[in-house]
Amino acid sequence: MEGWTRAITKLGKGKFADALEISTVALDKQLTGSMPGFDIIDKAMDACPTVLDEYIRAKGKRIVDENAVCDTDDASLLIARLLVKLQEAEHPDSPGGRNIVHSELLGMESLIRQLNGATSNWLHQIEQIRRPRSVA
Known part of the structure; x- marks a missing residue:
């Protein structure tokens, strides 16, 4: 029910009930413990993908998009590549000596932006993790 409450907070009670194609009275019954059917749970996931987060977490599972890409897939490589560029730019034999000059900095721009x-x-x-959750 935490997920339902979160969805109501996010969407509003009427809009969430409309997404589930049920009345607000039926939604109130669910909030007091009436177990929704799978069709309602499926509609709830479409309306607010986080409605089952607590349940899924309690089971030690997680739901990820089929084509999900880990946001840290290339992070180590990216940091290593930038570190190499920094080491080269700070080397005493580099164009600026130990100072990084504009040509070296511009050469690192793409990596820095990534x-x-x-x-x-x-x-x-x-x-998002630190944001306090409000409960309606």
Whole structure:
């Protein structure tokens, strides 16, 4: 029922009931413990994909998209590639000596932007984890 409550908070009671194709009275019955059928659970997943998160987590499972790509698949390689570029740029025999010059920095731009995108995504996920949940 935590998932149902979360969906109601997110969508509104009427809109969630409409997505399930049931009345708000029937939705209230579900909130007091009436077990919905699979067809309703399926519609709830379409309306709010997180409705079963607690149940799935309690079973030690998780649902991922069929074509999901891990957001850290290439992170280690990306960081290693950028580290190599930094090491080269900071080497005493590099064009700027120990100082990184514009040509070296511009040569790292693509890697820096990719890393910035990855770390921004991670920070967004952390914010979502830390965001307090409201219960209606």
